[in-house]
Amino acid sequence: MTAQQAQDEIILSVRKVSKRFGGLQALCDVTFDLPRGQILGLIGPNGAGKTTLFNAINGIYPPEQGRVIFRGTDITGWQPYNVARLGMARTHQIVRPLNELTVLENVVAGACFGHEHHPLGQARVIASEVLAFVELAARHDALAGSLNVAQKKRLELARALAARPHLLLLDEVLAGLNPKEIDEMIRVVRQVREQGITILIIEHVMHALMSVSDRVIVLDYGEQIAAGTPAEVANNPRVIEAYLGDPELAERMMTSA
Amino acid sequence: MAYLEVTDLTSGYGELQILWGVSLALERGQLTALVGSNGAGKTTLLRTIMGLTRPWHGKISFEGRDVTRLAAHAKADLGLILVPEGRQLFTAMSVYENLEMGAYTRRAMNNLKSNLERVYDLFPRLKERSGQKAGTLSGGEQQMLAVARGLMAEPRILMFDELSLGLAPVLVMSLFQVLRRLKTEGLTMLLVEQNVQLALAVSDYAFVLSEGRIGIQGQAAEVRKMDQVRRVYLGI
Numbered sequence A: 001m002t003a004q005q006a007q008d009e010i011i012l013s014v015r016k017v018s019k020r021f022g023g024l025q026a027l028c029d030v031t032f033d034l035p036r037g038q039i040l041g042l043i044g045p046n047g048a049g050k051t052t053l054f055n056a057i058n059g060i061y062p063p064e065q066g067r068v069i070f071r072g073t074d075i076t077g078w079q080p081y082n083v084a085r086l087g088m089a090r091t092h093q094i095v096r097p098l099n100e101l102t103v104l105e106n107v108v109a110g111a112c113f114g115h116e117h118h119p120l121g122q123a124r125v126i127a128s129e130v131l132a133f134v135e136l137a138a139r140h141d142a143l144a145g146s147l148n149v150a151q152k153k154r155l156e157l158a159r160a161l162a163a164r165p166h167l168l169l170l171d172e173v174l175a176g177l178n179p180k181e182i183d184e185m186i187r188v189v190r191q192v193r194e195q196g197i198t199i200l201i202i203e204h205v206m207h208a209l210m211s212v213s214d215r216v217i218v219l220d221y222g223e224q225i226a227a228g229t230p231a232e233v234a235n236n237p238r239v240i241e242a243y244l245g246d247p248e249l250a251e252r253m254m255t256s257a
Numbered sequence B: 001m002a003y004l005e006v007t008d009l010t011s012g013y014g015e016l017q018i019l020w021g022v023s024l025a026l027e028r029g030q031l032t033a034l035v036g037s038n039g040a041g042k043t044t045l046l047r048t049i050m051g052l053t054r055p056w057h058g059k060i061s062f063e064g065r066d067v068t069r070l071a072a073h074a075k076a077d078l079g080l081i082l083v084p085e086g087r088q089l090f091t092a093m094s095v096y097e098n099l100e101m102g103a104y105t106r107r108a109m110n111n112l113k114s115n116l117e118r119v120y121d122l123f124p125r126l127k128e129r130s131g132q133k134a135g136t137l138s139g140g141e142q143q144m145l146a147v148a149r150g151l152m153a154e155p156r157i158l159m160f161d162e163l164s165l166g167l168a169p170v171l172v173m174s175l176f177q178v179l180r181r182l183k184t185e186g187l188t189m190l191l192v193e194q195n196v197q198l199a200l201a202v203s204d205y206a207f208v209l210s211e212g213r214i215g216i217q218g219q220a221a222e223v224r225k226m227d228q229v230r231r232v233y234l235g236i
Helices: A003-008 A050-058 A080-085 A103-112 A120-133 A149-161 A179-194 A206-212 A230-234 A237-244 A247-255 B042-050 B072-078 B095-102 B106-110 B112-122 B124-128 B139-152 B169-184 B196-202 B220-225 B227-234
Strands: A010-021 A024-035 A039-043 A065-070 A088-090 A167-171 A198-202 A215-220 A223-228 B004-013 B016-026 B031-035 B055-062 B080-083 B157-161 B188-192 B205-210 B213-219
Touching: A010 A050, A010 A198, A024 A050, A024 A065, A024 A198, A024 A215, A024 A223, A039 A050, A039 A206, A050 A065, A050 A080, A050 A088, A050 A167, A050 A198, A080 A088, A088 A149, A103 A120, A103 A149, A120 A149, A149 A167, A149 A179, A179 A198, A179 A206, A206 A230, A206 B227, A215 A230, A215 A237, A223 A230, A223 A237, A230 B227, A237 B196, A237 B227, A247 B169, A247 B196, B004 B042, B016 B031, B016 B042, B016 B055, B016 B213, B031 B042, B031 B196, B042 B055, B042 B080, B042 B157, B042 B188, B072 B080, B080 B139, B095 B112, B095 B139, B106 B112, B112 B124, B112 B139, B124 B139, B139 B157, B139 B169, B169 B188, B169 B196, B196 B220, B205 B220, B205 B227, B213 B220, B213 B227
Parallel strands: A039 A198, A039 A215, A088 A167, A167 A198, B031 B188, B031 B205, B080 B157, B157 B188
Antiparallel strands: A010 A024, A010 A065, A215 A223, B004 B016, B004 B055, B205 B213
């Protein structure tokens, strides 16, 4: 495969994915392609369906309709651990490290469940490398439960990276970080991409998300309302309305008695 | 001197700092909007003003009196009242009982009857349903009840956290009409609202909170025209 072909490869294809919870249409016909090596941002107001889309992609919930194609394989309805074996890793918005294990052991656990089947000894080597990469090596012996918020976020990322994924889903890795920690984490995310890992990222810290993403898709009430470069979506009237409200409704309210 | 003045306030939860030196002032009789994107710290600011979250540093003064360290119930006694996000009604109690709970301060208890008439006049629906359990009301009625319960406390400053969240446009309109009426009656209000257009349309003055700091402030009509507000929400 030439470099150009590698770049053009669609690593993840989401086709008309829909998911409903009772009366709530959580996702409606969401469709996009993610080329290998890109960082794709996923944004939308609270409750837009972003995390639900992650769950539909990595198999936590099977979508009711639509297909998810990953590395050329239709993984719709697969169990999450099988999706992980194919090279997709994710972080969670609410981090839940194995508190009673050390930082290193947590990352070893990540290395054991990726798409490369490593024996424990090799998993330790990988885990140490990843901890150095996220700059958490100094804490490798600490219990995960003793880490602060920023360190726990790095551990969450390290655990996912130790699986050596082709595609990484990041769900609010910046939440709870101070501005300096946000800058550091964004630098790490860029380095992850430089290693050739494709990234799909949900983030509420918008200036960070817009600066790191190549393209952005926007969900509102489960519907994909826009897609494009960060500048395109930030100036899209539908996106602005989703975030700031309907100016006409506001006018009507002011003019009615 | 402002009616409520917050100076260089910092606070957060555990080791997580949310507010990074917030200063804002509410003028008496004005409706002030506090907007900002998800996670900006709006609820934390309301909770800290209210005494539900402990301020780390900074000062809160009300009518010139330092109330920074007062407990929430003492602030409620002074007339600082919060209509919380998600309503937080007593769902197993009746509409009437919820309204009574709002009037638990001594000051408000004395005027229970006249205040009840006032809120029933503002929200006739609640009068019709006064015996019904709060948990069986529709979402819009529950939000009306949460506002009415706040009014029963005879607020000097009434603060709203996400008034319109999850409500159909027609209900949002009717709640905002009530806000306009309360404004003409001279009530001082602080409105946290995810619908920025509505919040700025109804308010006199606005503060835009961004990552725990006040980035923009001004007359609401001016702020509404600013492209920076879009940038606060969308990053670029």
